[in-house]
Amino acid sequence: MDTRTGLPVVGMVGGGQLARMTHQAAIALGQSLRVLAQSPDDGAALVAADVQIGEHTDLDALREFAKSCDVVTFDHEHVPSAHIRALAAEGFAVHPGADALQFAQDKLLMRTRLTELGFPAPRWRTVEGLDDLVQFGDEVGWPVIAKATRGGYDGRGVFPLSDADEAAALVATGTPLIVEERVRLVRELAVLVARSPFGQVAAYPVVETVQRDGICVEVLAPAPDLSEELAVAAQELAIGVAKQLGVVGLLAVELFQTADGLLVNELAMRPHNSGHWTIEGARTSQFEQHLRAVLDYPLGETSLAAPAVVMANLLGGEPGGMSIDERLHHLFAEDPGIKVHLYGKQVRPGRKIGHVTALGSDMSSVRARAVRAAKWLQEGQW
Amino acid sequence: MDTRTGLPVVGMVGGGQLARMTHQAAIALGQSLRVLAQSPDDGAALVAADVQIGEHTDLDALREFAKSCDVVTFDHEHVPSAHIRALAAEGFAVHPGADALQFAQDKLLMRTRLTELGFPAPRWRTVEGLDDLVQFGDEVGWPVIAKATRGGYDGRGVFPLSDADEAAALVATGTPLIVEERVRLVRELAVLVARSPFGQVAAYPVVETVQRDGICVEVLAPAPDLSEELAVAAQELAIGVAKQLGVVGLLAVELFQTADGLLVNELAMRPHNSGHWTIEGARTSQFEQHLRAVLDYPLGETSLAAPAVVMANLLGGEPGGMSIDERLHHLFAEDPGIKVHLYGKQVRPGRKIGHVTALGSDMSSVRARAVRAAKWLQEGQW
Incomplete structure (x- = not known):
C-alpha cells in the first residue's frame, strides 16, 4: 500500500x-x-x-x-x-499466476490444454521432427502454418509452409514448433474478458481484427454484422477459457471466424492491442479493467461508448519528411475528433509506435477516418 | 523538444x-x-x-x-x-501570458476590463473604504457580496455582508475588496473555451454548476433545459472574453443565469473543475484541449460523448471508518459504470480529493448515480 x-x-x-x-x-x-x-x-x-x-x-x-x-x-x-x-x-x-500464464507463453501447452478442454481449434499437431510436418501437410493439405511454440508476436514466429522443402528448411533451424492447418477464414475476431481472483468475469463486445503481414492493423468494435448468436458464443468461449485456465486479469482470445463457426487462434493474458479501442470506446478501458481485476476490485462496465469504434495501429514508416509533431498538427486540423495515442518510441519500420481511434455512428465512415489518420501519421501523405 | x-x-x-x-x-x-x-x-x-x-x-x-x-x-x-x-x-x-492571466488573478482588474468591454456583470464597485461598501449596500440593497480582489477560490475570499456593521468588520481586516450586488439567480452556468496562439477557438457545451458553501459540488452537462438561444449566447460571451483578453489555453467563464439573462461571475485560465466531466463526457478532454491550445495544435472536437454527463466532487470527509480503498470496492460493486478520479491527496475535511463522473441517457438518473457515489466515497454511507 x-x-x-x-x-x-x-x-x-x-x-x-x-x-x-x-x-x-x-x-x-x-x-x-x-x-x-x-x-x-x-x-x-x-x-x-x-x-x-x-x-x-x-x-x-x-x-x-x-x-x-x-x-x-x-x-x-x-x-x-x-x-x-x-x-x-x-x-x-x-496475477496472472504461472499456471495460467504458461498457456499464453507456450503454444504447445495452450493447444494441448484447450483441446483437452474441448475448445474449438484449427487441426494441429506437435512437431517432433520433419516427418510430423510433412505428414500433417499431406493430410490436411498444403500450405500449413508452423508456429514457434514460444516467443512469437506480431507475425514473428509464424511460418507459412508451402511444401516439404520449406518444412525441411524450417525444421533445420531447430526452433520448437507446432503446426496448424491453414484455416479458410471468414475473418478474424477477438474477445477480451477480465477475471478477478474472486471469480467475477466481464466480457467486452466482440471485435473484428484486421491483420496485414501478421500484424494487427485495425480493430472494428463491435465486429460488423456479427450475429447475436456468434457474438454470445465468442464471449462464452472466452469466459470459459478464462475460468478453465484460472486467468486473473485480462484475457484476449483471438478467434478465426469460419463458415462452420469459431476457432481459437491465440491467447494473451494482459491488456491487448485488440482492446486499445476501449480507452475512448468503452465505459471502462481495458487498462482500468486489468487493474481492477488484478486488485480484485469489482469489474467495470464494458459497454460501447459509441455505436462504431475503430482503432488503427501506427507502424513506424520510413523516417524523413515531416516530423511526427508536424504530422500531428495537420491531422488535428483535418479531423478534430480523431484520438491519438503515441507510445514515446523511436520510429523503426514496422514497429508499433502508437494508435489512433475514431468513434461515431457509422462504421464505414469511422473506419475510413481511422485508416486515413493512421496512413497520414505513418507515411506523411493522405 | x-x-x-x-x-x-x-x-x-x-x-x-x-x-x-x-x-x-x-x-x-x-x-x-x-x-x-x-x-x-x-x-x-x-x-x-x-x-x-x-x-x-x-x-x-x-x-x-x-x-x-x-x-x-x-x-x-x-x-x-x-x-x-x-x-x-x-x-x-x-501561456496564458501575464496580460491575460492578470484578469484571472485580480477581480478588480477583471471587473474593470470586462465592464469596459461591455460584458454583462452584476452591479459592482471598487472598495476604497467603508463608505464605498455602505453606500453600495444602501443603493442596491443588502445583503451584498464583498470579494477579496486576489487569492480567493472555492468560496474563500467571498464575504456576504448583511449590513454596515459586518461591512465595517471586514474592512477592518485590510483585505483589498470589490463589492457586488447579490444577484437573484436562476442557477449558475459555466462555459469552457480553448483558444490557441493562432486564434482558433473551441467552446464546450454549456454546463450547470451546483455550489454548496461556495464550493462546486456537481456539474451537469449539458445544462438541463437551457434554451438554444441562451446556450449560444453563453458560448459567444465566453469566446468574446477569450479573444478580447488574449487568452491562450483554456478559459472557464462562470456565469449567473438570471431572469434577465447572463452575468459573468468569475474567470479561470486553466483546466477547471467545471470541465472535469469532459474526461469521459466529451470527445476531447479539457486537459488534452489545454495542451493542444498552448502548443498551438488545432483544437479537438468538444461534442458530448453521451446525452447526459454529471461530475460530482469528492470532498474530504471526516476520517475514520472504512478506508477509501474499501469504499472503492463497494462503489464499484454498486455501480460498475461510475468513473472515479482520485487525486492522491491526503484527506482533509472540505478538501477536493477527487471526483466521480456518471454518463447515460437520462439526466436525473445520471445525476442520482453521481451524487450517490460521491456521498458514499465521502461519508462511507449510502
Whole structure:
C-alpha cells in the first residue's frame, strides 16, 4: 500500500506501451503504476514516477520490485515461469499466476490444454521432427502454418509452409514448433474478458481484427454484422477459457471466424492491442479493467461508448519528411475528433509506435477516418 | 523538444490535480508533462516522471523550469505577474501570458476590463473604504457580496455582508475588496473555451454548476433545459472574453443565469473543475484541449460523448471508518459504470480529493448515480 494515499500499488513487469497506458488508468484510480523497465527510455518509463530499471529475466530484480507492490502483473509474456512461481512461493501476489500464464507463453501447452478442454481449434499437431510436418501437410493439405511454440508476436514466429522443402528448411533451424492447418477464414475476431481472483468475469463486445503481414492493423468494435448468436458464443468461449485456465486479469482470445463457426487462434493474458479501442470506446478501458481485476476490485462496465469504434495501429514508416509533431498538427486540423495515442518510441519500420481511434455512428465512415489518420501519421501523405 | 520522442515538452507550474490529469492527457499525445511542484507528495508529483520541486513564487526556480520546456503553463493562478513577464521577456513561451492571466488573478482588474468591454456583470464597485461598501449596500440593497480582489477560490475570499456593521468588520481586516450586488439567480452556468496562439477557438457545451458553501459540488452537462438561444449566447460571451483578453489555453467563464439573462461571475485560465466531466463526457478532454491550445495544435472536437454527463466532487470527509480503498470496492460493486478520479491527496475535511463522473441517457438518473457515489466515497454511507 502507498502510505501517502492509502491505495494499493500495482507493479507491472515491462515498460512498453501497455504499461504506459496502464499508468494513465492507474492515475485515475488514485494510484501510480510501479514499472520494471529495461531502459529509462521505455515508453512507460518516460511517463511514470515509480520506475525500477531491471531485467524481467532476473529473479533478484523481480523480487526487489515485488517487495514494494501489492500485486505484480505483466506488460508482456516473457517472464520465465520459474521466476513467477518463485515469487508466488515467497508470498507475493502475482496475477496472472504461472499456471495460467504458461498457456499464453507456450503454444504447445495452450493447444494441448484447450483441446483437452474441448475448445474449438484449427487441426494441429506437435512437431517432433520433419516427418510430423510433412505428414500433417499431406493430410490436411498444403500450405500449413508452423508456429514457434514460444516467443512469437506480431507475425514473428509464424511460418507459412508451402511444401516439404520449406518444412525441411524450417525444421533445420531447430526452433520448437507446432503446426496448424491453414484455416479458410471468414475473418478474424477477438474477445477480451477480465477475471478477478474472486471469480467475477466481464466480457467486452466482440471485435473484428484486421491483420496485414501478421500484424494487427485495425480493430472494428463491435465486429460488423456479427450475429447475436456468434457474438454470445465468442464471449462464452472466452469466459470459459478464462475460468478453465484460472486467468486473473485480462484475457484476449483471438478467434478465426469460419463458415462452420469459431476457432481459437491465440491467447494473451494482459491488456491487448485488440482492446486499445476501449480507452475512448468503452465505459471502462481495458487498462482500468486489468487493474481492477488484478486488485480484485469489482469489474467495470464494458459497454460501447459509441455505436462504431475503430482503432488503427501506427507502424513506424520510413523516417524523413515531416516530423511526427508536424504530422500531428495537420491531422488535428483535418479531423478534430480523431484520438491519438503515441507510445514515446523511436520510429523503426514496422514497429508499433502508437494508435489512433475514431468513434461515431457509422462504421464505414469511422473506419475510413481511422485508416486515413493512421496512413497520414505513418507515411506523411493522405 | 524531447529529443527521445521528437515531441514538445509542456511544463505546468503547480503540482495539483489539474497537473495530474493534464499528465494523463499528455501521455496520449506522446508527451510527458513536466511539473514544477512544491512537494514530492503533490498529486501530480506522485505520478509524473519529470518533476522539479520548487516554489512558483521563486523566479530562479521558474527560469530553471522553463529552460527545459517548449511552453510553460499553469495549474493555478498564483504565479506573480512580474515573474511571468520576466520569463516572457527572456524569450520563454508562457501561456496564458501575464496580460491575460492578470484578469484571472485580480477581480478588480477583471471587473474593470470586462465592464469596459461591455460584458454583462452584476452591479459592482471598487472598495476604497467603508463608505464605498455602505453606500453600495444602501443603493442596491443588502445583503451584498464583498470579494477579496486576489487569492480567493472555492468560496474563500467571498464575504456576504448583511449590513454596515459586518461591512465595517471586514474592512477592518485590510483585505483589498470589490463589492457586488447579490444577484437573484436562476442557477449558475459555466462555459469552457480553448483558444490557441493562432486564434482558433473551441467552446464546450454549456454546463450547470451546483455550489454548496461556495464550493462546486456537481456539474451537469449539458445544462438541463437551457434554451438554444441562451446556450449560444453563453458560448459567444465566453469566446468574446477569450479573444478580447488574449487568452491562450483554456478559459472557464462562470456565469449567473438570471431572469434577465447572463452575468459573468468569475474567470479561470486553466483546466477547471467545471470541465472535469469532459474526461469521459466529451470527445476531447479539457486537459488534452489545454495542451493542444498552448502548443498551438488545432483544437479537438468538444461534442458530448453521451446525452447526459454529471461530475460530482469528492470532498474530504471526516476520517475514520472504512478506508477509501474499501469504499472503492463497494462503489464499484454498486455501480460498475461510475468513473472515479482520485487525486492522491491526503484527506482533509472540505478538501477536493477527487471526483466521480456518471454518463447515460437520462439526466436525473445520471445525476442520482453521481451524487450517490460521491456521498458514499465521502461519508462511507449510502
